[in-house]
Amino acid sequence: MTNPKDTGANGPKRDLSSDLGNLEDDEFLVEDETTTTEDETTTTEDDAVDPQDPATDDPDDDELADDDLDADAADEEIEVATIDDDDEVPYELREDRQDPATEPRTGLVSEFRDLTGRQAAWLVSNRETTTASRSPLFYVTALAIGLAVLAALVIGLGNADSTSDGSDTAVAVVGIGEQAPLFEQQLGMTVLDAESVEVAQEMVRNGEADAALIPDVTGQGNDTIVALNSEPTAVLDKFAPQMPVTYLEPPAVNTEAAKALGWGLAFLLIASVMTLGALLYSNMRVEKRNRIAEIIAATIPAKSAAWGRVYGLTLLSLGYLAIAVGVLLLGLSIASRTSLAVSMMPGLGWFAGLFLLAHLLFLSLYLWAATAAKRRGRQVGAGLTVILVLGGALAPLFFLNNFEALKWMSWIPFTAPVATPLRYFASQAEWWEGLIALGSVLVAALIAFALASAAYRRNLLRGSGRTGKTAKVKGDRSKGAETEDGDDDAAETSTKDAKSSKGAKAATGAKSAKSGKSGKSTTAGRSEDVDGADLDDADVEDSDPDEDAAEESTATTAKSTGKSTGKPAPATKAAKTATGKSAAKPGTAGKSGKAGSSAASKRKKPGAR
Amino acid sequence: MLTLTGITLKSGRKTWLKDVSFTAKARRITGVVGPRGSGKTELTRIIMGLIEPDSGTITLEGHELGFGDRQNFGYLPSERGGYPNMKVLEQIVFFARLHGMTMGAAERNAVTLLSRLDLSDRAYAPLSHLSGTEVARVDIAAILAADPDVVVLDEPFDGLDAASSEKVFELLRDHADSGVPIVFTSDSWELTQAAADDIIVLSHGTIAGEGTLTELRADHRSYRADFADEASATAAEAHLTASPGVATAARTGDSVAFEANDVDAAGAAVTGLSGLRGFTTVEPSLAELFKEKV
Numbered sequence: 001m002t003n004p005k006d007t008g009a010n011g012p013k014r015d016l017s018s019d020l021g022n023l024e025d026d027e028f029l030v031e032d033e034t035t036t037t038e039d040e041t042t043t044t045e046d047d048a049v050d051p052q053d054p055a056t057d058d059p060d061d062d063e064l065a066d067d068d069l070d071a072d073a074a075d076e077e078i079e080v081a082t083i084d085d086d087d088e089v090p091y092e093l094r095e096d097r098q099d100p101a102t103e104p105r106t107g108l109v110s111e112f113r114d115l116t117g118r119q120a121a122w123l124v125s126n127r128e129t130t131t132a133s134r135s136p137l138f139y140v141t142a143l144a145i146g147l148a149v150l151a152a153l154v155i156g157l158g159n160a161d162s163t164s165d166g167s168d169t170a171v172a173v174v175g176i177g178e179q180a181p182l183f184e185q186q187l188g189m190t191v192l193d194a195e196s197v198e199v200a201q202e203m204v205r206n207g208e209a210d211a212a213l214i215p216d217v218t219g220q221g222n223d224t225i226v227a228l229n230s231e232p233t234a235v236l237d238k239f240a241p242q243m244p245v246t247y248l249e250p251p252a253v254n255t256e257a258a259k260a261l262g263w264g265l266a267f268l269l270i271a272s273v274m275t276l277g278a279l280l281y282s283n284m285r286v287e288k289r290n291r292i293a294e295i296i297a298a299t300i301p302a303k304s305a306a307w308g309r310v311y312g313l314t315l316l317s318l319g320y321l322a323i324a325v326g327v328l329l330l331g332l333s334i335a336s337r338t339s340l341a342v343s344m345m346p347g348l349g350w351f352a353g354l355f356l357l358a359h360l361l362f363l364s365l366y367l368w369a370a371t372a373a374k375r376r377g378r379q380v381g382a383g384l385t386v387i388l389v390l391g392g393a394l395a396p397l398f399f400l401n402n403f404e405a406l407k408w409m410s411w412i413p414f415t416a417p418v419a420t421p422l423r424y425f426a427s428q429a430e431w432w433e434g435l436i437a438l439g440s441v442l443v444a445a446l447i448a449f450a451l452a453s454a455a456y457r458r459n460l461l462r463g464s465g466r467t468g469k470t471a472k473v474k475g476d477r478s479k480g481a482e483t484e485d486g487d488d489d490a491a492e493t494s495t496k497d498a499k500s501s502k503g504a505k506a507a508t509g510a511k512s513a514k515s516g517k518s519g520k521s522t523t524a525g526r527s528e529d530v531d532g533a534d535l536d537d538a539d540v541e542d543s544d545p546d547e548d549a550a551e552e553s554t555a556t557t558a559k560s561t562g563k564s565t566g567k568p569a570p571a572t573k574a575a576k577t578a579t580g581k582s583a584a585k586p587g588t589a590g591k592s593g594k595a596g597s598s599a600a601s602k603r604k605k606p607g608a609r
Numbered sequence: 610m611l612t613l614t615g616i617t618l619k620s621g622r623k624t625w626l627k628d629v630s631f632t633a634k635a636r637r638i639t640g641v642v643g644p645r646g647s648g649k650t651e652l653t654r655i656i657m658g659l660i661e662p663d664s665g666t667i668t669l670e671g672h673e674l675g676f677g678d679r680q681n682f683g684y685l686p687s688e689r690g691g692y693p694n695m696k697v698l699e700q701i702v703f704f705a706r707l708h709g710m711t712m713g714a715a716e717r718n719a720v721t722l723l724s725r726l727d728l729s730d731r732a733y734a735p736l737s738h739l740s741g742t743e744v745a746r747v748d749i750a751a752i753l754a755a756d757p758d759v760v761v762l763d764e765p766f767d768g769l770d771a772a773s774s775e776k777v778f779e780l781l782r783d784h785a786d787s788g789v790p791i792v793f794t795s796d797s798w799e800l801t802q803a804a805a806d807d808i809i810v811l812s813h814g815t816i817a818g819e820g821t822l823t824e825l826r827a828d829h830r831s832y833r834a835d836f837a838d839e840a841s842a843t844a845a846e847a848h849l850t851a852s853p854g855v856a857t858a859a860r861t862g863d864s865v866a867f868e869a870n871d872v873d874a875a876g877a878a879v880t881g882l883s884g885l886r887g888f889t890t891v892e893p894s895l896a897e898l899f900k901e902k903v
Contacts, residue, residue, distance in 0.1 A: 105783040105786055105787065106721075106753070106756070106780070106783045106784050106786075106787055107721045107725070108718045108721060108722070108753070108754070108756040108784075108787075109714045109717055109718060109756070110710075110714065110756040111710060111711045111713070111714035112681070112708075112709045112710055112711070112714075113709055113711060114709060115680070115707075115708075115709040120707065123703065123706055123707055127692075127695075127703050130695075130699075131692065131694055131695060134694065135694070286692060286693065287692075289690070290689055290690030290691060290692070290693075291686035291687070291688060291689040291690070292689075292690075292691065292692065294654075294657075294659060294684070294686040295684055295685075295686065295704065295707075296707065297659060298657040298658065298659060298679055298682065298684045299679070299680060299682075299684075299707045299708055300680075300707055301677075460659070
């Protein structure tokens with residue numbers, strides 16, 4: 001078997017020697033038998049045809065220098081032959097080669113650097129974004145967003161144009177005097193005479209005129225148009241080269257446009273979060289199913305892995321934002337609605353920031369949902385996340401004119417991304433209120449990520465098929481099964497026992513139940529044994545019916561625990577204590593996570609249903 | 610040298626592993642063999658720090674392993690697979706880089722390994738386009754590309770056909786020779802016998818046997834004597850049963866199989882039997898040694 005490393009090591013060497021002035025491939029090739037096989041980068045066709053004759057080399061190459069080199073080739077032959085020697089190659093060009101004697105037979109090179117948590121997260125995020133950006137779903141969404149914005153622009157502008165025929169608009173012109181009727185005829189709109197700039201501005205302010213034309217008396221600059229707070233499109237359309245517009249009041253987006261924009265932003269947010277969330281979710285499932293999660297967990301800190309995928313996809317959402325905002329602003333400026341574009345800017349700016357943070361928040365929730373070990377748990381988690389996304393994005397649109405409601409919504413993390421820009425469009429928000437919105441979303445995102453990251457760590461090995469972890473879960477389940485079997489006394493005893501004994505494992509609870517008062521609980525304990533064996537199989541990822549059934553029973557178990565004892569809290573505590581020992585260990589990701597999760601899953605389920 | 614001492618893993622009433630201790634030596638391939646449910650997967654997960662044992666320690670070259678010390682352990686989980694939509698080369702490079710390998714080295718190793726595993730032509734195909742054995746080989750390559758210091762493989766020969774198993778054997782052997790302890794688990798007696806230097810037989814969470822194949826065979830050596838005809842074989846069976854140092858003797862056709870304390874005792878026992886045509890030592894396979902015991 002040939003060592004593949006040989007070819008690898010020789011390749012660059014050959015290139016190097018022939019690059020040094022195209023010395024003589026022919027002779028080099030003839031001399032060095034190992035390199036005669038392929039030299040596609042440097043051997044020309046001529047060489048291939050007639051490798052023995054250097055004189056015919058490069059017949060169509062007219063450069064004298066080359067000929068000289070050919071002539072010199074004989075003299076330089078020795079040099080060429082020894083070019084293998086590293087001493088002849090300049091340091092910069094020298095290839096880093098291992099001494100063949102010390103080279104391992106595996107042919108592997110070992111070149112490491114310390115991988116920090118951040119770098120590990122970057123690797124994960126890089127992989128995540130690469131995969132996501134290659135998926136058709138990503139492109140379909142991008143296309144949909146682009147087309148939607150374009151369609152909205154075309155329709156919106158079409159509507160705007162049809163309403164502004166200019167017949168009922170008035171323009172005040174400074175110093176026009178008696179020529180007003182003439183102008184009126186020319187422009188096809190009411191022209192009012194204003195004595196001075198101030199008077200003209202006043203007319204615009206009190207609505208007498210839609211805009212004022214202020215001719216440049218110096219003859220050096222341009223005429224300007226003054227408007228109140230929105231672009232006087234009808235007036236502007238009459239002037240061939242668009243004139244600069246100055247505003248008496250800072251422009252706000254008009255209600256119609258703000259409404260349309262609000263829907264657009266909500267749509268953008270929903271489309272982006274749902275797409276990226278779905279990609280994150282499916283990637284997580286693939287990792288669990290194919291046990292990649294285990295490899296990753298054994299190699300890098302779980303937190304880096306969790307953070308990497310969330311922030312990678314969050315960055316990817318920038319692509320959607322860029323498409324939407326880019327098409328929108330470009331479209332508006334092409335249609336000469338620059339004032340509208342400019343007036344949108346503050347709102348859009350805040351939206352951009354909130355959009356990113358909202359992705360952090362919602363993707364963390366998706367991650368959290370995807371880490372659940374049980375199918376039911378994942379479905380509930382993903383469903384709730386979808387509801388939050390949809391509700392959060394759409395709710396503000398139903399309170400478009402209720403600024404008090406919008407104000408509150410802009411401080412709630414889930415509704416802030418859409419509510420905040422709506423307030424800015426209506427000029428209803430101070431500049432710093434955006435910061436509050438950003439802060440609230442950021443805090444929520446960090447909390448969501450902390451929860452998701454903890455769930456990720458603790459559920460690493462769960463829900464990925466037949467695992468050792470299920471054993472621990474079974475232990476906890478066995479207690480649940482006991483309590484379910486009706487005997488309240490036995491249940492409470494076992495709970496208390498578990499609570500009191502320090503190092504209590506699931507076994508303790510089981511034992512106490514067995515030695516419990518009624519014979520029934522003993523049988524319960526035993527029959528559970530069989531149950532446990534079944535659950536082991538049921539935990540295999542793809543056997544859904546069983547899994548769901550198991551899930552169901554656990555859930556009902558937990559429920560009935562609460563009902564029958566009337567004390568859900570101690571039961572939960574017991575579960576905690578039972579696994580408390582392992583959790584207290586200064587443990588690695590594995591065990592403490594598992595312990596917590598079983599307790600948590602028990603606590604969560606009744607509520608979730 | 611990777612040493613496990615007194616590893617015990619319990620959960621509820623079930624004890625997955627009970628006081629498991631062994632040493633995986635550098636330059637040696639250690640095979641942990643046992644039927645399904647004997648605790649092999651738990652053992653690999655404990656070695657990788659994914660599960661914390663209830664008691665017991667794991668040391669590498671005398672240092673107890675803590676969190677983060679396994680950065681350059683190569684770990685192949687069972688029932689595995691890769692990222693289906695990622696290209697083979699990217700995938701291997703990604704895993705190698707997770708171990709801290711530089712981009713250049715990772716790519717170079719990936720190419721080297723792919724060519725050794727006959728996958729060079731599939732380097733740019735997505736994993737989902739590969740056949741089952743190709744995927745299994747890619748998984749192996751992904752583990753070895755980081756040139757790991759310790760290799761832990763859970764059922765590495767799952768999904769490999771005979772030819773690719775051979776290649777993987779070779780690769781693992783070369784890797785072990787570079788000074789690395791390799792631990793693998795398998796439920797196949799034959800493959801373990803073929804691949805492992807040191808064998809650990811795991812049964813219901815305890816070690817049922819451990820050592821090299823020769824060592825494991827030492828106590829269970831049996832012999833076979835061939836005779837010219839059945840009559841002399843029958844006579845010899847009676848004689849052997851009565852001989853000192855011979856435990857059991859059983860005749861099949863014209864040959865007698867018997868167990869003796871050592872080869873000298875066996876030789877002495879058969880010496881002088883009439884019609885003796887041959888006398889051989891029967892080396893039992895791993896499966897014969899343990900299949901019924903575990």
